[in-house]
Structure formats: C-alpha cells, structure tokens
Amino acid sequence: MKALGAAAAVTVAGAMLAGCAGGPGGGGGKISGGKVVLAVLNDQSGIYSQLSGQGSVKAVQLAVADYKAKYGAKAVAKKIDVVSADHQNKPDIANSKAQELYDRRQADVILDVPTSSAALAVANVAKARKKVFFDVSAATTALEGAQCNKYTFHYGYNSYMLANGTGSTVTHDGARNWYIVYPDYAFGQDMNKSFTAAVRGAGGTVVKSDPAPFPNDNFSSFLLKAPTLNPKPQVLGAMQAGGDLVNLVKQYNEYKLRDKGIGLAVGLMFLTDIHSLGPDALAGTKFTDPWYWNADATNRAWADRFQAAAGKRPTFANAANYSAALQYLEALQRAGTDRSDAVVARLEGAKVDDAFARGGTIRAADHLLTHDVSLAQVKPGKDVTEPWDYEKVLSTVPAAQAFQPASPTCRLG
Numbered sequence: 001m002k003a004l005g006a007a008a009a010v011t012v013a014g015a016m017l018a019g020c021a022g023g024p025g026g027g028g029g030k031i032s033g034g035k036v037v038l039a040v041l042n043d044q045s046g047i048y049s050q051l052s053g054q055g056s057v058k059a060v061q062l063a064v065a066d067y068k069a070k071y072g073a074k075a076v077a078k079k080i081d082v083v084s085a086d087h088q089n090k091p092d093i094a095n096s097k098a099q100e101l102y103d104r105r106q107a108d109v110i111l112d113v114p115t116s117s118a119a120l121a122v123a124n125v126a127k128a129r130k131k132v133f134f135d136v137s138a139a140t141t142a143l144e145g146a147q148c149n150k151y152t153f154h155y156g157y158n159s160y161m162l163a164n165g166t167g168s169t170v171t172h173d174g175a176r177n178w179y180i181v182y183p184d185y186a187f188g189q190d191m192n193k194s195f196t197a198a199v200r201g202a203g204g205t206v207v208k209s210d211p212a213p214f215p216n217d218n219f220s221s222f223l224l225k226a227p228t229l230n231p232k233p234q235v236l237g238a239m240q241a242g243g244d245l246v247n248l249v250k251q252y253n254e255y256k257l258r259d260k261g262i263g264l265a266v267g268l269m270f271l272t273d274i275h276s277l278g279p280d281a282l283a284g285t286k287f288t289d290p291w292y293w294n295a296d297a298t299n300r301a302w303a304d305r306f307q308a309a310a311g312k313r314p315t316f317a318n319a320a321n322y323s324a325a326l327q328y329l330e331a332l333q334r335a336g337t338d339r340s341d342a343v344v345a346r347l348e349g350a351k352v353d354d355a356f357a358r359g360g361t362i363r364a365a366d367h368l369l370t371h372d373v374s375l376a377q378v379k380p381g382k383d384v385t386e387p388w389d390y391e392k393v394l395s396t397v398p399a400a401q402a403f404q405p406a407s408p409t410c411r412l413g
Contacts, residue, residue: 032339035079037083037105038080038081039084039111040083043087047215058306058310059306060111062306063321063326076333085101087113087118090115094121098125098133110122111321112135113137115187116139116187141159141194144410145366145407150413157320158368161404162288164401165288167194175204177231177232177234177235178205179207180236181236182210182211183241188211188240207230208233220255226257227262235262236265239267239268241268241270245266245273249273269285269289270315271388272315280381284378301355322356323352327354328343331343331344347362348364349362365412368403371399372396372402374395375397379392
C-alpha cells in the first residue's frame with residue numbers, strides 16, 4: 001500500500017476487501033491507497049499550453065466519467081482522482097514534477113508530457129519508479145527505440161509518422177528541394193532526421209537544414225536565407241509546433257516567401273495553430289493529422305462532449321489523452337489491480353477502439369500505439385462553414401504504412 005496513517009490504513013484495507021473484489025482477469029482486486037490517481041503533466045503556461053494543457057485534463061476527466069458509467073458498481077477503481085502539473089517544457093522540471101507526482105501525490109500513471117526532452121526525462125523516472133507513463137504529445141521515436149522501457153507507452157503519433165505522411169507526399173507532389181528549419185532540442189532533431197529520410201526516400205533533396213533556438217519568436221534570419229540557397233528550395237519545411245510554429249508562419253507570410261516560389265510544409269500541426277493564425281494564413285498546406293474532430297460522426301460526438309466541458313473543439317492531443325486514460329483504466333479493470341506490472345501486461349498487445357483510435361494496437365514489442373491517420377489540408381477561409389472546421393481530410397494512411405516497424409534497439413526488460 002501507499003504510505004498511510006495507521007487508522008487510515010485500517011479503513012482503506014476494509015474498503016478494499018469489501019469493495020474491490022476484482023474485475024475481469026483477476027489480479028487480487030487490490031487498489032493501492034484505496035484510490036487510483038491519474039496525473040496529467042504538460043505545459044500549462046507556455047507555447048504548448050493551447051494544444052494540450054488544461055484541455056487534456058478535461059479530456060482525462062471525460063475518460064474517468066466513461067469508465068465509471070460503463071462499469072458502475074463492478075468498477076475495480078472505486079475512487080479516481082485526476083491531478084495535474086506544469087513542466088514548463090523543461091526536462092529538469094519535468095523530472096522533478098514526475099518524481100513528485102509518483103512519490104508524493106501517489107500517481108499510478110502520468111499522461112501527456114509534450115516536449116521530447118521532457119518526455120525522455122519522465123520515461124526515466126517511470127522506469128526507476130516502476131510506474132506507468134503514457135506519453136501523448138512528444139514526437140521522438142526514442143521513446144519506442146533505444147530509450148524504451150517496460151513502463152512507458154508512446155501514444156498518438158511520432159516523428160516517423162509525420163515525416164512518412166507529409167514529407168513523402170509533398171515531395172511526390174513535386175516539391176523536390178527542401179529547406180528544413182527545426183527547433184534545436186530532441187523533438188526537432190528527431191523531426192529533422194525523419195523528414196530528411198522521408199524526402200530523400202521520395203526522390204527529393206534537403207538543400208539545407210538549420211537548427212533554431214527553442215522557444216523562439218524571431219525566424220527572420222532563416223527566412224531571409226531561404227531564397228539565397230543554391231539550389232533555391234521549393235518548400236520550407238517548418239518543424240516547429242505550438243507557439244513557435246505560429247510565430248514562424250506569421251513571419252513566413254510577412255516575408256512573402258510563397259510569392260518567391262518557396263512553399264510551406266508543416267511537420268506538426270495542431271488545430272489550435274490554425275485557429276490562432278486563421279485558415280487563410282495556412283490555406284492549402286498539407287500535413288499529417290493523427291485525429292480530426294470533424295472527420296466522422298464518432299469523432300464529432302466526442303468533440304461535442306469535449307466542447308461542452310472545455311469551451312472549444314479538441315486537438316488530437318486532447319483526444320489521445322482521453323484515449324490513453326481510458327485504455328489505462330480498461331487495462332486496470334482487466335487486471336483487477338493497479339499494480340504496474342499487472343496493468344502493463346494487460347496493455348501489451350491490447351486492441352484500441354474508441355473515440356481516438358479505431359482498430360488501433362498497442363504493440364507488445366515496443367509499446368507504440370499504431371492506428372490509421374489522415375493526410376489533411378487546411379481549407380481557405382471561404383470554405384470554412386462553422387467555427388474550428390479548418391481541415392479537409394484528403395486520405396487515410398493505414399497504420400501499417402503510417403508507423404515504423406518495431407526497432408531492434410528497443411529492450412523493454
């Protein structure tokens with residue numbers, strides 16, 4: 001059990017024996033501390049706060065409500081708390097917050113964690129504490145590669161998926177020469193590597209790739225440089241996300257690079273980025289989207305619930321956090337306990353069919369969620385018929401094509 005006073009321990013022990021008699025799959029029916037704690041660790045005050053932030057806390061609360069509604073009195077987890085913390089996109093703060101969440105706030109699972117350097121720091125804490133971690137908002141493939149571990153799951157998307165969709169498609173469509181600008185930390189470095197491989201694999205050339213400070217509000221030196229490169233690039237590959245991407249696109253338009261024959265490709269796009277800029281600032285831009293709120297009736301129904309709770313339409317990060325929390329609770333239900341090893345065993349190889357991923361699989365070999373994704377395009381403003389409906393889904397990319405094979409460098413242990 002988690003640390004409790006003597007009197008509280010007796011009370012909780014009685015409650016556990018009386019009320020947590022195990023769900024399907026057995027496992028002893030034990031819930032440590034008498035409750036399950038889901039912790040959302042993300043950026044709640046900076047450049048990534050809009051794309052996930054408090055919206056993902058709301059999404060996790062919706063997952064808790066759905067779990068309780070489904071199982072009622074048969075729920076293994078009788079009491080569930082949702083807590084959150086702000087990691088400020090800094091790996092050292094993410095490390096200390098993860099320790100605090102696992103140790104002091106008794107978190108059974110940590111969810112979300114944008115910023116790849118922060119995600120890798122939390123994965124190390126999860127491994128040391130032997131506690132479950134679902135990363136949703138970081139893109140680095142190291143999470144299911146050389147830095148994978150038994151307790152970490154990568155959920156939603158990664159840099160390979162983004163590059164394999166957008167990089168390959170834009171190159172095949174005729175933009176053969178690329179100039180890539182990427183944020184100089186783990187996410188950007190991974191995106192640069194993945195996009196360079198995808199562009200070259202499609203027969204294109206990366207004329208130049210440059211690291212940019214992170215975070216950054218001034219991209220002028222890169223934008224002025226682009227037309228001077230030889231050969232002149234046909235497309236600027238922007239690997240930024242959130243507030244950084246918004247800044248870059250604004251300046252791209254101010255410098256009129258499109259008029260100079262340099263198109264724009266975006267490595268990672270969130271619905272909130274389009275909303276911040278307005279659709280005309282990005283009209284025609286193609287990108288890979290793991291999930292879109294208005295793609296079909298199932299997505300829209302969940303998006304309506306989210307909007308009622310959060311006051312806006314959900315990003316794919318919000319939807320994926322909902323799914324990750326729900327799948328964690330379903331695995332706990334099957335295990336009959338919140339013991340990490342038992343829950344992990346129930347997650348490995350699990351099929352996922354919910355509001356975020358239909359026909360998805362959590363690969364046992366590396367803990368990566370694979371699922372169908374979409375190639376999308378930003379609509380011009382004249383084609384937007386309702387608030388937040390900024391995307392046109394062009395095609396579906398099947399899971400087997402979207403995600404990379406399991407890496408031999410992954411040793412789950």
